[in-house]
Amino acid sequence: MEELLKAEHLDFVYNEDQQDGKQVLFDVNLSVSPGEFVAVLGHNGSGKSTIAKHFNAILLPSGGTVYVKGIDTKIEEKLFEIRQNVGMVFQNPDNQLVATVVEEDVAFALENLGVPSDEIRRRVDEALKTVGMYDYREHAPHQLSGGQKQRIAIAGVIAMRPDCIVMDEPTAMLDPKGRREVLQTIQKLNRSSHTTVVLITHFMDEAVQAGRVVVVDDGKILLDAPPKEVFSKVELLKSVGLDVPQAAELAFELKQSGIPMPDGILTEEECVAALEKLLKEK
Amino acid sequence: MPVIKTEHLTHLYSVGTPFEKAAIQDVNLEISQGEFVGVIGHTGSGKSTLIQHFNGLLKPTAGKIFLDGKDIWENKSEIRAVRFHVGLVFQYPEYQLFEETVYKDISFGPKNMGLKEDEIDARVREAAALVGLKPEVLEKSPFELSGGQKRRVAIAGVIAMEPKVLILDEPTAGLDPRGRDMILGEIQQYHQEKKNTILLVSHSMEDIAKYATKVLVMNQAQVYAYDTVEAVFSRVEELRALGLGVPQITRVFYQLKQDGMNIETNVYSVKRAKQLILEKLGKGGDAQ
Numbered sequence: 278m279e280e281l282l283k284a285e286h287l288d289f290v291y292n293e294d295q296q297d298g299k300q301v302l303f304d305v306n307l308s309v310s311p312g313e314f315v316a317v318l319g320h321n322g323s324g325k326s327t328i329a330k331h332f333n334a335i336l337l338p339s340g341g342t343v344y345v346k347g348i349d350t351k352i353e354e355k356l357f358e359i360r361q362n363v364g365m366v367f368q369n370p371d372n373q374l375v376a377t378v379v380e381e382d383v384a385f386a387l388e389n390l391g392v393p394s395d396e397i398r399r400r401v402d403e404a405l406k407t408v409g410m411y412d413y414r415e416h417a418p419h420q421l422s423g424g425q426k427q428r429i430a431i432a433g434v435i436a437m438r439p440d441c442i443v444m445d446e447p448t449a450m451l452d453p454k455g456r457r458e459v460l461q462t463i464q465k466l467n468r469s470s471h472t473t474v475v476l477i478t479h480f481m482d483e484a485v486q487a488g489r490v491v492v493v494d495d496g497k498i499l500l501d502a503p504p505k506e507v508f509s510k511v512e513l514l515k516s517v518g519l520d521v522p523q524a525a526e527l528a529f530e531l532k533q534s535g536i537p538m539p540d541g542i543l544t545e546e547e548c549v550a551a552l553e554k555l556l557k558e559k
Numbered sequence: 560m561p562v563i564k565t566e567h568l569t570h571l572y573s574v575g576t577p578f579e580k581a582a583i584q585d586v587n588l589e590i591s592q593g594e595f596v597g598v599i600g601h602t603g604s605g606k607s608t609l610i611q612h613f614n615g616l617l618k619p620t621a622g623k624i625f626l627d628g629k630d631i632w633e634n635k636s637e638i639r640a641v642r643f644h645v646g647l648v649f650q651y652p653e654y655q656l657f658e659e660t661v662y663k664d665i666s667f668g669p670k671n672m673g674l675k676e677d678e679i680d681a682r683v684r685e686a687a688a689l690v691g692l693k694p695e696v697l698e699k700s701p702f703e704l705s706g707g708q709k710r711r712v713a714i715a716g717v718i719a720m721e722p723k724v725l726i727l728d729e730p731t732a733g734l735d736p737r738g739r740d741m742i743l744g745e746i747q748q749y750h751q752e753k754k755n756t757i758l759l760v761s762h763s764m765e766d767i768a769k770y771a772t773k774v775l776v777m778n779q780a781q782v783y784a785y786d787t788v789e790a791v792f793s794r795v796e797e798l799r800a801l802g803l804g805v806p807q808i809t810r811v812f813y814q815l816k817q818d819g820m821n822i823e824t825n826v827y828s829v830k831r832a833k834q835l836i837l838e839k840l841g842k843g844g845d846a847q
Contacts, residue, residue: 320735321706368733422602449733452602453762454802479735482807518737523765523808523829530833536840545807549814552836556820559840 281346281441281473282309282332282363288340289327289496301327302496304341311440314467314474316487316504320518321479324496329445329477333363346440364434366444370426373433379421380405380414383432390437404432407470408462424455428462435466441473442466448480460486481508481520485543492517505541524548560628561589562724562756563613563645568622570608582608584780585622590758592723595750597767597788598760600777601802606760609777610726613758614645627723643672646722650729652713653706661687661704661712662697668720686719689749691741707738714742718749725749726758731766739763743770765806768792768827776803789825808832 289302301324309315319325330336331343334350343350345359367373376382380401387397405411408428418426427447434442444463448456460483466472476487484490490507492500494517500507508514511521511529521529528542528551536555542548568586573579583605590596600606611617612624615631615638624631631641646668649655658664665686669679687697690711696704701712714730727746731739747770750757758775761767767774767788774791776783778801784791792798792805795813799805805813805827812826812835822839826832 320737446733453804454601518735520736523806523832524811526829527808527811527832527836530829531836534833534837534842536836536842545810545814548811549818552811552815553818553820555836556815556822556839 279311279347280308280344281311281313282475283307283344284328284331284338284341285344286341287328287331287338287343289324289331289336290339293339300339300496305496305498307491307498307501309441309473309475311473312467312471313489314463314487315476315489315491316484317475317477317491317493318479318481318484318507318519319493323493323517325477325493326445327496328493329365329443329475332441332443332475333365334359335365361437362440364437364439364442366427366430366434366442366447368446368449370423370430370450373430374418374426377417378414379410379416379418379429382418382429383414383436386433386437400436400438401432404436407435407466408432409458422455423451424458427451427455427459431459431462431466435470435472439472441475443475443477445477446479447476448478448483456480456483479519481514481522485522492519505543508543509541561625562592562627563590564588564625564628565612566623566625568609568612568624569620570612570617571620574620581780583612583777586782588775588782588785590724590756592756593754595747595757595770595772596759596775597771597773598758598775598777599762599764599767599803600783604777605780606775606777607728610647610728610758610760613724613726614647615641616647643668643720644722645724645726646717646720648714648717648725648727648730650732652730653701653709656701656709656712659700660697661692661699661701664701664712665697665716665719668716672720682719682721683715686715689718689752690715690745707734707742710734710742711745714746721753722755724756724758726760728760729762730759731761731763739766746770764792764804764809765827768806768809776801788827792827793824795824 284305284307287302287305290298290300292298305328317325334356337351345362348355348359350359374382375385383401383404384397405414408431410428418429448459463474467474478484485504490504491498508521508525511526514521522543524545525543528538532538538551542551565586565588569584570582571579572582598606612619626641656664662683665683666679669682692711701709731742743766771788774788775785792809795805808829809827812822812824815822816824
């Protein structure tokens with residue numbers, strides 16, 4: 278199947294036209310297939326957001342090429358099409374909501390596109406139900422929690438029916454409940470509606486839930502593998518300033534001390550099972 | 560005598576309207592001098608409203624707040640002094656920087672306190688050093704700095720007032736793990752050097768377990784618990800019901816115990832977990 282998103286030898290330089298230009302991406306090669314849930318992990322300044330912004334042509338490559346459904350993002354006439362295919366959700370929910378009523382906010386982009394009003398109604402209701410905010414459709418966004426606001430922002434994007442949603446640290450400003458709500462929404466979108474999701478984050482517990490984890494450091498791709506594989510590299514991740522789940526870290530530490538812990542421990546359940554086996558065998 | 564004490568503290572929003580709501584209700588609390596208190600509770604639990612009462616930013620609808628035994632609202636004209644004694648660092652404090660240089664920004668508070676030039680200078684330099692800002696940064700514009708550094712400048716500005724009580728509302732929100740560990744490490748060092756009282760609002764149970772001596776749990780406008788880290792985190796099921804949770808490693812050991820293993824459950828760090836498992840497996844000697 279054709280890749281939905283593809284970066285080929287992507288380089289990016291900020292302030293390219295000026296003396297103090299700074300290269301932040303170096304030969305990035307990354308493909309995302311339809312239906313995937315990919316987490317992009319890296320510390321602040323690693324270049325992960327810069328990669329994300331290339332996927333709906335907010336930024337254009339300084340070198341190399343980025344394709345969205347086979348369309349080169351440099352083609353200006355296709356910008357509209359690219360942005361309809363790839364929706365973006367950003368970190369700060371307050372910067373993304375524009376209307377004074379939830380359903381109007383979700384309808385905003387559709388109205389701008391001139392979608393017929395009964396179709397708008399249908400899509401807004403559907404989007405709000407998907408993110409679990411239908412009951413709040415007549416509320417004012419500023420009275421909602423961060424997690425709720427972020428789900429409204431997601432609803433606004435899915436009402437456009439994009440093939441793919443790129444989320445740039447959508448939970449960084451949320452409390453644990455809000456993070457859970459948003460994560461559940463992302464999972465649901467990916468599983469039930471088969472929306473392709475690229476989740477930029479520095480929370481390893483979120484990355485664990487993805488099908489694939491891409492670790493970015495210093496503008497380069499360091500790792501690109503399933504979560505089990507990525508999080509078994511405890512020392513490497515720590516060396517680039519990232520966390521690993523405590524369960525994975527304990528497994529790693531015990532193994533270092535010569536205890537036969539199985540590979541690929543990520544979750545609390547896996548850790549419990551492995552420890553119980555050890556303790557019972559003793 | 561506790562450094563901060565509240566009596567029947569209540570704050571209602573939108574009084575007299577159909578939206579009237581208690582943000583905090585009948586809070587009775589005593590915080591001792593020198594404690595490092597982790598404040599947890601989900602959004603809307605009342606924790607932000609509570610801490611904004613401690614330095615007189617919000618006025619109680621009912622009840623009292625005492626700072627060193629003195630009712631802070633007894634004499635309204637003295638409320639300004641309370642703000643010098645109880646320093647509050649808001650969420651995303653880097654948005655509050657405004658001066659031309661880092662030095663001027665940090666000196667803003669001490670200046671307002673009416674301190675002498677040389678005292679201000681000493682405090683600015685000490686506060687900057689405490690949060691890991693190098694002397695050459697002081698002459699830079701705060702807007703040239705990275706997010707993490709801006710945040711350090713904002714924290715230094717409050718520390719420079721040498722408050723008896725320092726309250727930080729999610730000081731690491733939005734930072735990556737490395738930035739988080741650095742800032743919390745600096746706060747811990749400041750606490751150890753100055754022996755003053757710290758309140759740290761955080762959503763990270765791992766961080767609370769690592770740094771705090773006590774935990775204050777807010778829920779539905781009330782104090783749900785105020786106790787040692789051990790005592791609070793031993794209430795795994797209750798915290799879960801409140802939607803708060805405990806560190807992952809604690810959950811692992813709690814589950815082992817539930818499954819009938821003979822093992823302790825007061826485990827909050829990987830280091831401690833490793834030690835315990837090695838001991839259980841009869842390899843205690845290897846533990847570091």
